[in-house]
């Protein structure tokens with residue numbers, strides 16, 4: 428079967444939670460990246476994405492399925508993949524918690540994006556992120572994980588899309604940018620990270636060249 432195409436830069440960014448979801452759902456995909464990979468993208472590139480996605484605002488990350496169906500807007504793409512891959516819970520309470528945790532993860536991602544020194548943030552903003560925002564948000568995730576009382580965030584014994592979204596935020600946008608001891612005060616979160624990383628689809632994604640070759644955020 429042909430693989431789905433994930434259109435984005437050769438970077439983790441807003442696409443990585445979707446890549447992780449595809450991996451956990453065992454949906455084969457290939458990354459389609461602009462040849463120059465420059466940011467902001469060229470006018471031609473934006474037009475090419477617009478022709479596929481149809482949105483006149485933004486289109487990538489954008490998922491093009493083998494049947495021709497196209498999905499845009501990262502949180503909507505994420506949930507579409509979750510529905511395809513049985514990563515969505517079913518009860519109304521669990522669906523609410525899923526939406527809420529995806530929004531918590533996005534709040535943290537937004538804070539992290541705003542403190543990237545290479546993109547114009549000051550050293551003070553970066554340090555405030557590391558010293559205050561990381562513990563604040565990690566503490567909020569740790570609390571919710573404990574309150575659920577299980578191995579995962581929403582469904583006690585099964586990985587759902589909420590875990591994927593929170594994992595990408597906590598690791599790609601938090602722990603990878605912070606000192607190595609940043610999880611010491613959050614033991615439940617640290618154990619849960621290992622649990623998510625042991626999902627077979629996520630294990631093979633992390634071992635793949637396509638993950639190795641992506642630009643990732645790191646310590647500044």
Ligand SMILES: N[C@@H](CCC(=O)N[C@@H](CS)C(=O)NCC(=O)O)C(=O)O
Nearest residue numbers: 441473476485486487488500501502
């Ligand atoms: N709300 C959108 C924001 C998408 C967005 O800002 N994409 C950036 C990269 S992170 C971009 O370069 N978009 C150019 C485009 O789609 O034409 C989402 O979450 O998908």
